[in-house]
Amino acid sequence: MDIQFDFIIVGIIISLLAIVLFYRVFKGPHVIDRMVASDSIDVIIGLVMVLYGCFEGRSLYLDLGLIVTLLGFIGTILISKYMGGDL
Amino acid sequence: MILRIVIDLFFALGIFFMFAGVVGMIRMPDTFCRLQSSTNIVTMGSLPILIGTAIYGFSIGNTMIGVKSIVIGVFILLTNPAGSHALTKAAYRSKAKMINKDVCDDYGRDINE
Numbered sequence: 001m002d003i004q005f006d007f008i009i010v011g012i013i014i015s016l017l018a019i020v021l022f023y024r025v026f027k028g029p030h031v032i033d034r035m036v037a038s039d040s041i042d043v044i045i046g047l048v049m050v051l052y053g054c055f056e057g058r059s060l061y062l063d064l065g066l067i068v069t070l071l072g073f074i075g076t077i078l079i080s081k082y083m084g085g086d087l
Numbered sequence: 088m089i090l091r092i093v094i095d096l097f098f099a100l101g102i103f104f105m106f107a108g109v110v111g112m113i114r115m116p117d118t119f120c121r122l123q124s125s126t127n128i129v130t131m132g133s134l135p136i137l138i139g140t141a142i143y144g145f146s147i148g149n150t151m152i153g154v155k156s157i158v159i160g161v162f163i164l165l166t167n168p169a170g171s172h173a174l175t176k177a178a179y180r181s182k183a184k185m186i187n188k189d190v191c192d193d194y195g196r197d198i199n200e
Contacts, residue, residue: 003091003143010098010136017109030118032178036125037112039170043129043163044105047136050156054140059151066159076170084177 007055011048018044035079042072090146097139105132118183122175129167134160 021044024037046065053061081087104127111124137160144152179194 003094006091006095006098010102013102014105014136017105020109021112024112024121030178030181030183032118032174032181032183033121036122036174039174040108040112040125040128043133043167046159047133050137050140050159054143054152057147057149059144059149059155062152062155062159066155066162069159069163073166073170077173080170080173080177082177084173084180 004055007051011051011055014044014048014051031083032080035076039072039076043069046072090142094139094143097135097142101132101135101139104128104135108132117186118178119175119185122171122178126167126171129163133163137163 018041021037021041025034025041028034028037046069049061049065049068053059053065078087108124108128108131111127112121115121115124137156141153141156141160144150144154144156
Protein backbone atom coordinates (compact mmCIF):
# COMPACT_ATOMS: atom_id res chain seq x y z
CA MET A 1 0.00 0.00 0.00
CA ASP A 2 1.95 2.95 -1.28
CA ILE A 3 0.91 6.55 -0.89
CA GLN A 4 0.24 6.77 -4.62
CA PHE A 5 -2.70 4.45 -3.98
CA ASP A 6 -4.39 7.21 -1.95
CA PHE A 7 -4.28 9.68 -4.81
CA ILE A 8 -6.04 7.20 -7.10
CA ILE A 9 -8.75 6.50 -4.48
CA VAL A 10 -9.38 10.21 -3.85
CA GLY A 11 -9.49 10.90 -7.60
CA ILE A 12 -12.06 8.14 -8.19
CA ILE A 13 -14.30 9.36 -5.34
CA ILE A 14 -14.16 12.96 -6.59
CA SER A 15 -14.96 11.83 -10.15
CA LEU A 16 -18.02 9.94 -8.91
CA LEU A 17 -19.22 13.10 -7.12
CA ALA A 18 -18.74 15.04 -10.38
CA ILE A 19 -20.84 12.46 -12.23
CA VAL A 20 -23.60 12.92 -9.62
CA LEU A 21 -23.51 16.67 -10.36
CA PHE A 22 -24.45 16.00 -14.00
CA TYR A 23 -28.01 15.38 -12.73
CA ARG A 24 -28.28 19.10 -11.97
CA VAL A 25 -26.79 20.01 -15.35
CA PHE A 26 -29.46 18.05 -17.23
CA LYS A 27 -32.45 18.83 -15.02
CA GLY A 28 -31.85 22.35 -13.69
CA PRO A 29 -34.93 24.52 -14.19
CA HIS A 30 -32.93 27.71 -14.72
CA VAL A 31 -29.78 28.53 -16.70
CA ILE A 32 -27.92 29.58 -13.57
CA ASP A 33 -28.44 26.11 -12.04
CA ARG A 34 -26.77 24.47 -15.03
CA MET A 35 -23.97 27.06 -14.92
CA VAL A 36 -23.27 26.50 -11.22
CA ALA A 37 -23.10 22.74 -11.68
CA SER A 38 -20.78 23.15 -14.68
CA ASP A 39 -18.48 25.43 -12.68
CA SER A 40 -18.26 22.89 -9.87
CA ILE A 41 -17.52 20.09 -12.34
CA ASP A 42 -14.77 22.24 -13.86
CA VAL A 43 -13.04 22.80 -10.52
CA ILE A 44 -13.32 19.07 -9.76
CA ILE A 45 -11.64 18.23 -13.09
CA GLY A 46 -8.77 20.57 -12.16
CA LEU A 47 -8.41 18.79 -8.82
CA VAL A 48 -8.30 15.39 -10.53
CA MET A 49 -5.50 16.69 -12.76
CA VAL A 50 -3.57 17.86 -9.67
CA LEU A 51 -4.00 14.43 -8.05
CA TYR A 52 -2.84 12.67 -11.22
CA GLY A 53 0.23 14.91 -11.31
CA CYS A 54 1.04 13.84 -7.76
CA PHE A 55 0.52 10.19 -8.76
CA GLU A 56 2.92 10.50 -11.69
CA GLY A 57 5.42 12.55 -9.72
CA ARG A 58 5.79 15.21 -12.37
CA SER A 59 4.46 18.77 -12.16
CA LEU A 60 3.26 19.16 -15.75
CA TYR A 61 -0.34 18.18 -14.96
CA LEU A 62 -0.58 20.85 -12.27
CA ASP A 63 -0.13 23.52 -14.95
CA LEU A 64 -2.96 21.90 -16.90
CA GLY A 65 -5.20 21.97 -13.82
CA LEU A 66 -4.46 25.67 -13.30
CA ILE A 67 -5.33 26.43 -16.94
CA VAL A 68 -8.60 24.45 -16.76
CA THR A 69 -9.67 26.27 -13.59
CA LEU A 70 -8.78 29.67 -15.09
CA LEU A 71 -10.76 29.06 -18.29
CA GLY A 72 -13.76 27.91 -16.26
CA PHE A 73 -13.66 31.10 -14.21
CA ILE A 74 -13.57 33.24 -17.37
CA GLY A 75 -16.54 31.34 -18.84
CA THR A 76 -18.52 31.71 -15.62
CA ILE A 77 -17.98 35.47 -15.50
CA LEU A 78 -18.87 35.82 -19.21
CA ILE A 79 -22.14 33.86 -18.99
CA SER A 80 -23.18 35.64 -15.79
CA LYS A 81 -22.56 39.04 -17.38
CA TYR A 82 -24.62 37.95 -20.38
CA MET A 83 -27.50 36.70 -18.25
CA GLY A 84 -27.45 39.82 -16.08
CA GLY A 85 -27.93 42.07 -19.08
CA ASP A 86 -24.64 43.94 -18.88
CA LEU A 87 -23.29 42.64 -22.16
CA MET B 88 4.19 7.40 8.23
CA ILE B 89 2.90 10.26 10.36
CA LEU B 90 3.05 12.47 7.27
CA ARG B 91 0.82 10.05 5.36
CA ILE B 92 -1.75 10.13 8.16
CA VAL B 93 -1.79 13.96 8.06
CA ILE B 94 -2.22 13.97 4.28
CA ASP B 95 -5.05 11.43 4.49
CA LEU B 96 -6.81 13.52 7.13
CA PHE B 97 -6.72 16.54 4.83
CA PHE B 98 -8.10 14.43 1.97
CA ALA B 99 -10.90 13.09 4.18
CA LEU B 100 -11.86 16.62 5.25
CA GLY B 101 -12.01 17.74 1.60
CA ILE B 102 -14.05 14.74 0.52
CA PHE B 103 -16.51 15.24 3.40
CA PHE B 104 -17.18 18.87 2.50
CA MET B 105 -17.42 18.03 -1.19
CA PHE B 106 -19.97 15.28 -0.45
CA ALA B 107 -22.00 17.70 1.68
CA GLY B 108 -21.95 20.23 -1.15
CA VAL B 109 -23.11 17.66 -3.72
CA VAL B 110 -25.98 16.58 -1.44
CA GLY B 111 -26.97 20.22 -1.09
CA MET B 112 -26.80 20.75 -4.86
CA ILE B 113 -29.21 17.85 -5.41
CA ARG B 114 -31.65 18.46 -2.56
CA MET B 115 -31.91 22.25 -2.11
CA PRO B 116 -35.26 23.67 -3.29
CA ASP B 117 -34.13 26.98 -4.75
CA THR B 118 -31.61 28.52 -7.15
CA PHE B 119 -30.06 30.75 -4.50
CA CYS B 120 -29.78 27.92 -1.99
CA ARG B 121 -28.00 25.86 -4.64
CA LEU B 122 -25.58 28.75 -5.24
CA GLN B 123 -24.78 28.83 -1.56
CA SER B 124 -24.17 25.10 -1.60
CA SER B 125 -21.86 25.23 -4.62
CA THR B 126 -19.51 27.58 -2.76
CA ASN B 127 -19.19 24.79 -0.21
CA ILE B 128 -17.93 22.43 -2.92
CA VAL B 129 -15.38 24.72 -4.48
CA THR B 130 -13.79 26.55 -1.57
CA MET B 131 -14.02 24.21 1.40
CA GLY B 132 -13.75 21.02 -0.64
CA SER B 133 -10.79 21.82 -2.83
CA LEU B 134 -8.56 23.77 -0.43
CA PRO B 135 -7.81 20.84 1.98
CA ILE B 136 -6.99 18.57 -0.97
CA LEU B 137 -4.59 21.18 -2.35
CA ILE B 138 -2.99 21.60 1.09
CA GLY B 139 -2.52 17.83 1.23
CA THR B 140 -0.85 17.68 -2.18
CA ALA B 141 1.37 20.64 -1.22
CA ILE B 142 2.53 18.79 1.91
CA TYR B 143 3.20 15.69 -0.21
CA GLY B 144 5.18 17.69 -2.78
CA PHE B 145 7.36 19.35 -0.16
CA SER B 146 7.90 16.05 1.68
CA ILE B 147 9.21 14.10 -1.32
CA GLY B 148 11.55 16.93 -2.33
CA ASN B 149 9.68 17.87 -5.53
CA THR B 150 9.28 21.57 -4.81
CA MET B 151 7.37 22.45 -7.99
CA ILE B 152 4.37 20.30 -6.97
CA GLY B 153 4.10 22.12 -3.63
CA VAL B 154 4.54 25.61 -5.05
CA LYS B 155 2.06 25.03 -7.88
CA SER B 156 -0.51 23.54 -5.50
CA ILE B 157 -0.28 26.64 -3.32
CA VAL B 158 -0.62 28.85 -6.42
CA ILE B 159 -3.78 26.99 -7.51
CA GLY B 160 -5.20 27.28 -3.97
CA VAL B 161 -4.61 31.05 -3.82
CA PHE B 162 -6.14 31.41 -7.29
CA ILE B 163 -9.29 29.48 -6.28
CA LEU B 164 -9.53 31.45 -3.03
CA LEU B 165 -9.38 34.73 -4.96
CA THR B 166 -11.63 33.98 -7.92
CA ASN B 167 -14.44 31.79 -6.58
CA PRO B 168 -16.18 34.48 -4.45
CA ALA B 169 -16.11 36.84 -7.43
CA GLY B 170 -17.65 34.21 -9.69
CA SER B 171 -20.33 33.29 -7.16
CA HIS B 172 -21.22 36.94 -6.64
CA ALA B 173 -21.60 37.51 -10.38
CA LEU B 174 -23.73 34.36 -10.71
CA THR B 175 -26.02 35.42 -7.86
CA LYS B 176 -26.49 38.87 -9.38
CA ALA B 177 -27.30 37.33 -12.77
CA ALA B 178 -29.77 34.91 -11.15
CA TYR B 179 -31.59 37.78 -9.47
CA ARG B 180 -31.69 39.95 -12.57
CA SER B 181 -32.94 37.15 -14.84
CA LYS B 182 -35.80 36.54 -12.36
CA ALA B 183 -34.99 33.13 -10.96
CA LYS B 184 -37.74 31.66 -8.82
CA MET B 185 -37.50 32.19 -5.07
CA ILE B 186 -39.11 29.55 -2.89
CA ASN B 187 -40.27 32.02 -0.24
CA LYS B 188 -41.63 35.28 -1.57
CA ASP B 189 -42.01 37.25 1.66
CA VAL B 190 -38.37 37.58 2.59
CA CYS B 191 -36.29 40.70 3.20
CA ASP B 192 -35.37 41.85 -0.32
CA ASP B 193 -32.98 44.78 -0.03
CA TYR B 194 -31.29 44.36 -3.41
CA GLY B 195 -34.62 44.53 -5.25
CA ARG B 196 -35.51 47.70 -3.36
CA ASP B 197 -32.14 49.20 -4.26
CA ILE B 198 -32.23 48.54 -8.00
CA ASN B 199 -35.89 49.54 -8.42
CA GLU B 200 -35.47 53.05 -7.08
